[in-house]
Amino acid sequence: MRRKQLYAMILAGALATGGVPVTAMAADAASETAGEETGDFGSSEDTDNSAAEEQPTEAPAEPTEAPTEPEQPTEAPAEEPAEEPTEAPAEQPAEETTETETVAEENTATGIAIINKDAAGNDVPDYQPSLQAAIDKVEAATSDSEATVIEVSDQLELSSTVTIENKKVCIRAAGDVSIGRADDSFKGDMFQVSGENASLQFEVKDGGKLTVSGAFTDTSITAEGSIVKVTDGSFGLFSNVILTGNNSSAKGAAIDCTNGQIALAGGTITGNTGANGAVYSDSDILVQGTVIVKDNKIADVQANVYLDKEAKFMITNELTGSEISFTHANAADGWQVLGAADKVESSVFESAVKQFGYDTDEYTLNAADTTTKTVTLKKKADTPDPDPEPTKDFLSYKSGTLKWTSHTAVSVELSNTKDCKWYYTYVDSGTSEAKIKKMYDAKHTTTSVKANKGFTVTATNVPEKNNKWLVVFATSTDGTTEMKYFKLDEDSFNKKRPPKEASFLTYKSGTLKWTNHTTVSLDFSTTQDCKWYYFFVDADTSVETIQNMYDSSRATNAVKANTAFTVKAENVPEADSWLVVCAKPTTGKAKMSIFKLNTPSFKTKRPPASNNNTRKARTYSVSELASKSKITGLKDPLKFTPGTFYEFSVTGAGQNDEPPYVSGDERWIPMYWSMKENPTETSDKNTTFRIGSPKGIKDAKTYNIYVFFKKQIYNGSEWQDTDVIESVKTQFSSQELTDADLTITPTGDGDGTGGGSGSGSATDAELTATEAATEKANGSSSKSAVSTMDESPIGTMATLAVLSLLAAGYILIRKRKKDI
Incomplete structure (x- = not known):
């Protein structure tokens, strides 16, 4: 219990x-949330940005070495309950009954119930x-x-x-x-x-x-x-x-x-x-x-x-399969954090x-003391900044160009003496320069500029709170990286901030609702003449990506100023999605509002699919899995230089079948891949479809790879998992490399960091050159030719041991209050 x-x-x-x-x-x-979640964002071009962040100074000043302590917020008073509890009806005098008579009390189901026990324990x-x-x-x-x-x-x-x-x-x-x-x-x-x-x-x-x-x-x-x-x-x-x-x-x-x-x-x-x-x-x-x-x-x-x-x-x-990360207010060498x-x-x-981590780079966890069962903190020694180390040889700030372009955007002009790619981000006020350098992420450097051309950075979504700095990273074609950062937390700069503009577009709270299985509707009002359109994106798509998807040519639905209108969004995908509504006024910048259609409460309200289709269910047998599934990206021999990683795509049989679906339809969804035909360890199951070698592979070899799929069946309203898991075997090859190839330092998306643009919870596979294409083919008991560092849990978690049943109650620790 x-x-x-x-x-x-x-x-x-x-x-x-x-x-x-x-x-x-x-x-x-x-032992209740509205499905709508919306945020207004501007697109990357010709749009206003209503999601705010923080402010910069007139010139790039040096930051302090240590971040300031966050202010402790005052505790908000408790709000009153939403509704008063109803009074229990007064008991009426019971009429005389025989011993066999009972008085029934009506109790209407509401979805909220106090659970009592009857004499039989029910x-x-x-x-x-x-x-x-x-x-x-x-x-x-x-x-x-x-x-x-x-x-x-x-x-x-x-x-x-x-x-x-x-x-x-x-x-x-x-x-x-x-x-x-x-x-x-x-x-x-x-x-x-x-x-x-x-x-x-x-x-x-x-x-x-x-x-x-x-x-x-x-x-x-x-x-x-x-x-x-x-x-x-x-x-x-x-x-x-x-x-x-x-x-x-x-x-x-x-x-x-x-x-x-x-x-x-x-x-x-x-x-x-x-x-x-x-x-x-x-x-x-x-x-x-x-x-x-x-x-x-x-x-x-x-x-x-x-x-x-x-x-x-x-x-x-x-503790099994856990991941807990933390910091301590009193962090110091030898400070106990685990017992x-x-x-x-x-x-x-x-x-x-081993299932704990520390959130900052300053400290690490000492090895456990098995005699006292304690773990303390250990301060890390200063180490050189990781490559590529920002240098100051090609990027310059044009003094006096930092300025507000709107309430939520700033711009700054920079010059460059080399071809480069750049990006910007925000950091907390007071972040040390060393820590800022370590935040560099090569995969974000996607905007190119030619040498000696100069460029303007327009940073959007500046926060309302005055606690951020703007950082611009630029990487040249020879791999050199430099950064410039601008303090957005000084009063002299904030005084020049334009007032917040009232949005011309307003969503009417509570109006987002399903009208059928593939359609939602929601109401807006506008204070300006405008044209609007909508589109869907995958759940958890980044704001920056959504902003870049804005297309003014699609805004064809006209509405007059000071009127209300309804957006009827059709063809809602079956997969978890967000709805984006874009509106462009006759004069001014566009607005984008995001509505999360994948919140648990909203998904449960989705009407079942009305299916009048009487066709025979589409089924895919195990024997058809290989021929009707598609694996791309592994056909040509791959050049595994150090730190180079390749993405490959997998589409299961029936996965791309178009709706409407009928009860009994089948499809196969890719789950993970392995170099073993029958992987049993979690570490052998890779959920990221990305492969590479941190050290490189010199010899030309051929490897077997097994992609595992789970069978799903449509029950008339949604796809349901089955317990059937089958694999498809394919192969890939490595190119022969020279010694010079194996000394190349990777740049760009060959950074070897693993995780690509996703959540970073899975890591990429590591290849090691061995003579065997598979263990089974050669009767070997050695490790596979491809090993992985992916430790993300797959399938059902291991059953936990039954916890100790010590007593019939709980014990609560509390500190005695001293008498005053």
């Missing part, structure tokens, strides 16, 4: 800290009109009371903070459920936990999924609160629960814990931006199971967990340590 699992974690953590006073928190751990739902109403009905907690399970089976939209004060609550999702903000006006904490006996847990039932998102429909809005704020209480997170999407000024965008306790027994925390990152805690965080905390930020800088005061991570049991409960074996602790 989850109750005993969390109890075991907190008890183990309490014992490991040397007998910190604890109070029992026995808790029965059996669940008895007590439905409530709202989540807050259900919590209000829970009795106040004592040190030994159990948590009340509130089961949620519908998508929830919160219009005010849900408060858990001196109560023990477990919110359990039955099926795939999302909880989000009802509208963009609600910016506070989504959940608040307070009181020494208070606790909140998020978990799922029977393989469900719970997504708690703080995202706004307008992506430029910043929240003032966290997804979960904990004061003096505790918060527990379990598998298949995701905390995401909160862009907030709070210390921890996902979890903000002060004088409380966080216990992570699973779950994922990703895609959040906070003043100190995703998770803030000033007390130990207990971890076990499979926990993912990554890809969260402070502004544009990686920032996941922020430990304050003497807080550290406490390993309470086995373990007494009963955790040294081998378990050592394995867990």
Whole structure:
């Protein structure tokens, strides 16, 4: 039971800290967002940019060596609940009945239910009109009371903070459920936990999924609160629960814990931006199971967990397949950041340590001390800047050219004495020059300029907050890289910033809706004569890419000033997509608004496909998989110079079949590739279809490669995975190289960094020249001719060991308050 699992974690953590006073928190751990998410962005040409960032100075001044400490935001007062809990009807005097008569009480299903138990131990739902109403009905907690399970089976939209004060609550999702903000006006904490006996847990039932998102429909809005704020209480997170999407000024965008306790027994925390990152805690965080905390930020800088005061991570049991990254407020040589409960074996602790990383370059984790089960920080020695090292030999700033072009854009003129490619980015104010140099990414240098021509950088989306610097990187054709950076945080420059322009285009909140399976509609109003059009992009497409897709020739739908109009967007793709609406006024710059159609709550509202097609289902047998699948990019011999990587594409049989689909249609979706015919290790399964060699391959050889596909079947409304996985064998060859070829230093997209333009969670394969094309063909037991560094998990995660069932309650660590 989850109750005993969390109890075991907190008890183990309490014992490991040397007998910190604890109070029992026995808790029965059996254990709503609008689909629209919009942000206005300008395209790269002839558009205005409404997503803001920060400001530059008149000349490129030297930055300080150390970034300034982020200001601690003031805590926003809790908002009032969205709706008052309904009063329970007064009990009526019961009429006289015989012993065999019963009085039935009507309980209408609402998707929110307090779960009670009958005499036989069966669940008895007590439905409530709202989540807050259900919590209000829970009795106040004592040190030994159990948590009340509130089961949620519908998508929830919160219009005010849900408060858990001196109560023990477990919110359990039955099926795939999302909880989000009802509208963009609600910016506070989504959940608040307070009181020494208070606790909140998020978990799922029977393989469900719970997504708690703080995202706004307008992506430029910043929240003032966290997804979960904990004061003096505790918060527990379990598998298949995701905390995401909160862009907030709070210390921890996902979890903000002060004088409380966080216990992570699973779950994922990703895609959040906070003043100190995703998770803030000033007390130990207990971890076990499979926990993912990554890809969260402070502004544009990686920032996941922020430990304050003497807080550290406490390993309470086995940690498997986890990825947790953090920083510490008191980072210093020898500062302890990881520890373990007494009963955790040294081998378990050592394995867990490998699943942690530090978010900045200044420190690394010392090897685990197996005798004391501790890990401390170690300050890295100063090292030379990585190649290519920025030099100052061909790029110059034209003094006095830095200026505002609009409220959200600046321009600056530069001159160059060599052919080069350049790009710009923003960094936090106060970032050291050495750290800025390390942010260089060759794959972004895509804009070319000839020698001695000079060029103008127009930097868009300047933030509203005054906490950014503009950096321009340029790389010459001979591989030399130089940078110029401009402080956008000085008052003298900000005083010249043009006022914010009122947008001529306004989206009417709450109007985005499905009209059928392939069509959505939404309402706008405009204050100017304009023409508009729309298009779809893949989910998670970058803003810069979307801006560059703007095409004024497609804006053919005319609308008059001061009128409302409806966009009816047809042919919505089956895959996760975003809708982009573009409008161009008669005079002025265009506006682009992005609507995320892939949010969990909005996807669930999509009507099923109406299919009047009576054709026979399209099926593809295993024997047809090879002939009807397509693998391109590996036909010609490849020149594997050091650090050169090649992308290849894979299309499965039926993958590109056009809708409408009929029930029973089949298709094969590529999952991963391997150099082994029957790969068993995760490290042998590569999810990035990109191959190369950091060291290069000298000899001309032929290699076998196996691409694995999963079979999907259409059930009449959506594609469903099956358990059928089959492979297709193909081959590729390497060219013979000279010794000179093997000494080439790669540039451009042969940087060997792996991950291409994606999320960076997977790395590229490493080739090593061996005599065998495959192990099986030669009866060899040696490693494959192609090995990989890709450690991303594939398929079903390994089953976790059953956690210790120690007692019938939880233990909550709390500090005794000193008498004054």
